[in-house]
Amino acid sequence: METIRSLLQAPNPDGEKCRLITAVTGFAASAAADFLALGDYAIAYPHSYVVYHGTRRPSLGPLTVEGASSLASSLQQTNEFFAIRLAKRAFDRFVLRVLLLASEFQQYTNSTVQSSGSPDIKPLILAIGRKLGSDKAALLQTAMLRQAAINALTQSVREHLLKFQTEQLQGNRFEIEIWNAILSYKAELHAKEAWQLSNQGLAEVSNDFTLLHDFHFGRQTQALDRLVNIYGKIFLAASELRTCDAIPAAEEEKRFEFLRDHAQPRIQPLWYFMVSLCRLLQNADYTFEPDEAYWLGLVDEVPGSALPNQRLFVEGQTPTS
Numbered sequence: 523m524e525t526i527r528s529l530l531q532a533p534n535p536d537g538e539k540c541r542l543i544t545a546v547t548g549f550a551a552s553a554a555a556d557f558l559a560l561g562d563y564a565i566a567y568p569h570s571y572v573v574y575h576g577t578r579r580p581s582l583g584p585l586t587v588e589g590a591s592s593l594a595s596s597l598q599q600t601n602e603f604f605a606i607r608l609a610k611r612a613f614d615r616f617v618l619r620v621l622l623l624a625s626e627f628q629q630y631t632n633s634t635v636q637s638s639g640s641p642d643i644k645p646l647i648l649a650i651g652r653k654l655g656s657d658k659a660a661l662l663q664t665a666m667l668r669q670a671a672i673n674a675l676t677q678s679v680r681e682h683l684l685k686f687q688t689e690q691l692q693g694n695r696f697e698i699e700i701w702n703a704i705l706s707y708k709a710e711l712h713a714k715e716a717w718q719l720s721n722q723g724l725a726e727v728s729n730d731f732t733l734l735h736d737f738h739f740g741r742q743t744q745a746l747d748r749l750v751n752i753y754g755k756i757f758l759a760a761s762e763l764r765t766c767d768a769i770p771a772a773e774e775e776k777r778f779e780f781l782r783d784h785a786q787p788r789i790q791p792l793w794y795f796m797v798s799l800c801r802l803l804q805n806a807d808y809t810f811e812p813d814e815a816y817w818l819g820l821v822d823e824v825p826g827s828a829l830p831n832q833r834l835f836v837e838g839q840t841p842t843s
Contacts, residue, residue, distance in 0.1 A: 523553035527560065546570045546821075555820075556604060560611050563832070564821040566812035572820060573810075574803035605800040610745060613796045616819030617753055620792070622830065623649045631788060632759050640673060640791040647795065653817040658810075661802060668798035669791060675730060679703040697735070704730050747782075749789050754781030757788040 533539050544561030546554070551573035558564050558572060566572060620627050626649045633641040644666060651662045682703035683691065691699060704727050708717070717723055758766060762784045769777045799818070802808075812824040823831040 523557050527557060546572060549573070551575075556608065559608055559820045563823070565823045565825065566815050566821040568812060568824065568826055570812055571809055572812075572815045573807065575807045605804050606745075606797065608803070609793075609797045609800040612800065612819035613749065613793060614752075614819070615822060616792070616796055617756070618832075619650065619817055619819060620646055621756070631757055640787045643669065643791045643795060646792075650817055654814045655811070658808075658814060661799070661808065665795055665799040665802055668801070669795040672733070672794050672798070673791065675704065675707055675734060678707040679734060682706070700735065701727070701731055704734065746786065746790060746793060749793060750781050750786050751778065753789060754778075754785035757785040759784075 527542075530542055531539050542560075542562045543565070544558045544563075545565040545567065546558050547567045547570055549571050550558045550566075551571075552575060555572050555574050558566070620630075623646065626646050630641060630643070630646050647662055647666055651659055654662070679700055683699060686699065708723070708727055708730070712723075719727070755763060755766060758781075766777060766780050766784075769780060771777075796819070810818070810820065812821070813827065813829065815821045816824050816827075816829055823829070823833060
């Protein structure tokens with residue numbers, strides 16, 4: 523799949539790339555499901571199915587402890603790569619889906635930021651959930667729990683780092699204090715449990731460190747800046763939008779800082795949710811009908827349905843069922 527996709531998106535001598543349109547008419551699973559969602563415009567025909575699961579590799583014979591550990595690490599890295607890439611593509615569609623939920627979205631943009639640093643996404647995600655089959659409720663619930671856990675952990679680490687002066691967090695001291703903050707948070711979280719570093723605890727702290735560092739100081743920071751640039755004004759309340767529009771166009775940096783202060787707290791939890799959802803899609807088998815794939819941002823269009831899509835918008839048509 524990767525080879526085919528790379529060939530299709532290879533630039534011509536002028537550096538131009540073709541627009542990749544993908545479609546499923548029957549059954550798209552595993553690599554085909556990823557290929558479908560990664561299209562510039564993805565179409566799922568009625569009665570088709572889209573199936574996601576984690577990376578799988580055939581057995582290569584007997585495994586040693588070292589080999590099993592290496593294989594597990596490799597599979598985890600591959601799952602993470604596909605999850606983040608899928609989230610980046612799906613989020614653009616997902617923003618359009620939440621905009622269709624006019625009343626819930628207005629409530630979300632007008633909501634007061636909580637102590638966690640972001641508004642509550644639950645009403646918005648529950649509205650999306652009502653568009654899906656009942657068997658998908660657990661998937662969205664788990665994704666929300668993971669998103670909330672990331673928010674809580676982030677807040678705890680930030681509070682810990684505020685205890686230090688900037689000059690005290692130079693070099694590796696910065697990462698050490700992030701590790702210490704996560705360790706303290708986990709110890710308190712599991713205070714009533716038989717939680718130990720020697721029994722899965724170390725792996726849990728390590729995974730959270732990688733996740734948090736990536737979200738706030740790695741690739742996800744750049745991804746979030748891109749989303750703020752593109753969608754920032756959509757996530758502003760009416761009064762905030764007027765203030766933003768009053769900033770001269772020449773002062774791009776000032777406008778971006780305003781969007782980062784006011785729109786990012788609303789975009790970030792939805793981005794965390796999408797990343798959490800796409801990570802879950804790499805952990806077990808999930809089968810989606812076309813309408814479900816549409817509402818989760820996995821495809822752009824379901825032909826013959828009453829679901830709005832970009833193609834009809836550009837052509838000036840009205841969707842009909």
